[in-house]
Amino acid sequence: MNTLNEDLIKEYERIKKLMTNGESLKIDDLKILLLAQLAEEDSNERHQ
Amino acid sequence: MNVINKKNQQEMQLKTHTLAIIQITRIGDLIQTVQAVTDLRKLHSNYRLVLIARTQFAKPLQFILDQYFDKVYYLDTGSLNFNSPTGSIKNAVNSLDHFLDEIKNENIDALINLSFSNSSSYLASCISAKHKIGAYFDLNNKQQINDKWSQMLFSTVMRGSLNPYSLVDLFKNIIGVKPLSPKTTLKTIPATIPNIIMYPFASSERKVWKAEKWVEIIYKTLKDNTKCTITLVGAKNEILKSQIIVENPLLKQFSARIINITGKTTIEELSNHIASSKLFVGHDSMVGHLAAFHCIPTLTIALGNVRPQETTPYQSNAITLSPRTKCFPCFPSDSCAYTQCHHDIPYQIVNNIIKNLLEDGVVDKEWIQKSNSNFHLSSVNIYKSHFQNEYFNLENLSDGSSEIQDLFRTFYKITWSFVLGDLEDNFPFPKLTPSTHKELLDALNGLQHLFELSEFGQKYSKYILEEISSQTPSIIKIKEFSKKIDEIDNLQVMVLKTAPLLGPIVDYAKVRKGNLFGDNIVKLTESSYYCFEESAQITRIMYELLQNTIAEYKISQGKSKSNGDLNK
Incomplete structure (x- = not known):
């Protein structure tokens, strides 16, 4: 079973593809990017 | 619950505008944010002031935050279970939506992002507000920073050590509160055992x-x-x-x-x-x-x-x-x-x-x-x-003598305060050493190049505008002029190779150019023209400051020369 972190990475890759294709994002995509970013910061803080 | 909501609603009706501040970084930044809003509270008690902060940093400070903010929204990232198989994207998005819906009821007039991290910029893009100050992402995932003080913070604080301002003063400027000096007397604790x-x-x-x-x-x-x-x-x-x-x-x-x-x-x-x-x-x-x-x-x-x-x-x-x-x-x-x-x-x-x-x-x-x-x-x-x-x-x-970084921070403080804050700041002439004198001379040459490039930038922006307004605008010509502007942008960066202390000027210009106003070529070119004009103004002020400092040094050395010889 995947962790939320792993699922967010997958979603991030999907959104990155959209951006590479020049498609504009939806507000829900920005929410995923926000969660992915928070997850990354959370992991950095844990390692400090 | 109803009584509380009613009370809240009554309070909200008395307030004329709602300002929401995003500060999702650490406790120290939160205290500095409190220091920045102290004047706002004094000057505009009719504003509803809301803070959006992370639970782990803001909850321990609740006893202070509650004194300065009408409402604090706590973003609890710990409850999202990032590393657990029990956490799912659906639940995380639902939880985030719930949080955003609560904030939505505030009908925010101005959302001010003071955090300058990617997460705070994404958060700012997910919150609806009439005006957004500070960084946020648009639907093309491009970071937008539209106000000048945030642009200055982004270009100088994030990239080097030449920022002359305290973060509290920068926050005050971004919020738009004219800085008031705080209580100036330190407490003297009359203790028998200090x-x-x-x-x-x-x-x-x-x-x-x-x-x-x-x-x-x-x-x-x-x-x-x-x-x-x-x-x-x-x-x-x-x-x-x-x-x-x-x-x-x-x-x-x-x-x-x-x-x-x-x-x-x-x-x-x-x-x-x-x-x-x-x-x-x-x-x-x-x-x-x-x-x-x-x-x-x-x-x-x-x-x-x-x-x-x-x-x-x-x-x-x-x-x-x-x-x-x-x-x-x-x-x-x-x-x-x-x-x-x-x-x-x-x-x-x-x-x-x-x-x-x-x-x-x-x-x-x-x-x-x-x-x-x-x-x-x-x-x-x-x-x-x-x-x-x-x-x-x-x-x-x-x-007696200052280090080169200190000197430049003072020059930048005078310049930014004048250009962005409309304030004339005065400092005594710093004492130079032969080494700092030489570095100032090098920077003078760099400033001269930057000034010329800014003048060219204005010229080519003007050519584009003239071409567009002509009876038969030529796309080829417009493209040629745009190419020249790109070259100017690249040359500005090249100047830093010989004059790295001018980094804040070039970086600020870059951030400004990345956030031009307008949705058509005329407005964008006009905005580009104003960027170059401002860049020329900044370099001119800096040049004058350096020139006068060098002149003062030469007088103090008993080698007074005419202005024309100063950069020799």
Whole structure:
């Protein structure tokens, strides 16, 4: 079973593809990017 | 629940505008944000002030935040279970939606992002508001920063050490509150047994002295000041480090006068301890900011990547010691094997200043020269804060001549305050050395190039506008002129190879160009024209400041020459 972190990475890759294709994002995509970013910061803080 | 909601609604109706501030970084930044909104509260009590912060940093500060904000929204990332298989994207998005819906009811007039991290920019893009200040992402995932003070913060604070402003003043400017200097008198605690709050830790190793050095400081402080006590404070994860200090055999004889409460207090309890203490001594940290919040005198030891100008506790007469090590301040990502800067602040100076402050003495240039050995002074900068034109200012008390970075920070302060804040700031002419004189001459050449490039930029922007307004606009010509503008942008960056101290000017211009206003070629070109015009104005002011400083130096050297010879 995947962790939320792993699922967010997958979603991030999907959104990155959209951006590479020049498609504009939806507000829900920005929410995923926000969660992915928070997850990354959370992991950095844990390692400090 | 209904009663509370009704009360809230009534309160909201009395307020004319709602301002929401995003500050999702650490406790120290939150205290600095509180210091920035203090004036806003005084000047605009009719505004509803809302804070959006992360639970883990803001909850411990609730006792302060509730005094300054009408409402605090806590973003609880801990409950999202990022590393657990039980967390799902659907649940996380639902939880986020719930949080955003609550904020939506505020009908925010202005959303102000003071965090400058990617997560805060994404958060700002997910919150609806009539106006957005600070960074946010648009639907093309492009970071937008539309106000000039945020652009300046982004281009100078994030990229180098030439920012001349305290973060609190930058926050005030971004919010749009004209800075008012805070209470200027430090508290004098009439205690029979004066207590020093000591925080010998920091968020990263490069910012903190080894335990042995702190043992020396504590030993000498307690030996020289027979009446005082020292309270060691810190977080739970610093308990072990604090034990290494207090259990050192050298301090055994003073154990009755060392109180170690590391990891044993809440922030509120810590705040109460600080409020009744005589002095704060420690590294750059939220404890220092909390001391300034209570107007308690502070002595900060700045090491590693700490920038004293930005984070010295925001109050008058705050003392900060920083090393004169060439690589100071570094970046967190720089590799560093020797931490040379840790050795360049001698503990003897720290102890002398502590003794002076405990005796309610004044730390000024005269005292520094009289009471400290030149050998110890040679590797350290001693800064003291005061408010000038309502802005926080750090004066270097160490000796007559300033270092090149200090000089440029002063030039930038005068320039930014004039261009962005419409404020005329005055500083005495700094004393130059032959080496700083040479560096100023190099920078003069760079400024000359930047000025010429800005003039060309205006010219080609004008050509594009003229071509568009002609009867038969030529796309080829417009493309040619646009290409020239791109070349100018690249050449501006090239100038930094020979004049790296001009980085803030070029970086600011880059951020401005990345955030042009308008949705058509005419508006965008007009906006580009104004960027180049502003860039020319900045370089012209800087050139004049450097030129006058050099002239003053030459007069003082008895080599007065005419203005035309200055850059020879």
